[in-house]
Amino acid sequence: MSVFIDENLEQDDAGLVSCRHCSARVGVAADPLRDARVRESAPRTAGPSVRAEASNFTDREVVFRQAFCPECLTLLQAEIVPADEPSFRIRSLKLVGA
Ligand SMILES: [Zn+2]
Numbered sequence: 001m002s003v004f005i006d007e008n009l010e011q012d013d014a015g016l017v018s019c020r021h022c023s024a025r026v027g028v029a030a031d032p033l034r035d036a037r038v039r040e041s042a043p044r045t046a047g048p049s050v051r052a053e054a055s056n057f058t059d060r061e062v063v064f065r066q067a068f069c070p071e072c073l074t075l076l077q078a079e080i081v082p083a084d085e086p087s088f089r090i091r092s093l094k095l096v097g098a
Helices: none
Strands: 009-011 016-019 025-028 037-041 062-068 075-082
């Protein structure tokens, strides 16, 4: 039985997290995006709604961080965060097929 994490990720009985589009492994339960490809760029690359300079609000470097499936390059997560911090996003799990 797999556990539905979100529209792009699922977890198997062994705790491995895979892409739901191509079945590539992208992580484990404790770190679901451990093996994802990560790209960091300027926050403005997130789109036209990001207009303010981060330096107006903080002295820290801020980045637009995207995580992609290593095989099919589906975007799995996107966030604007301080560059020196790991992701604090969490996911709640829902059992499917139970
Ligand atoms: Zn994939």
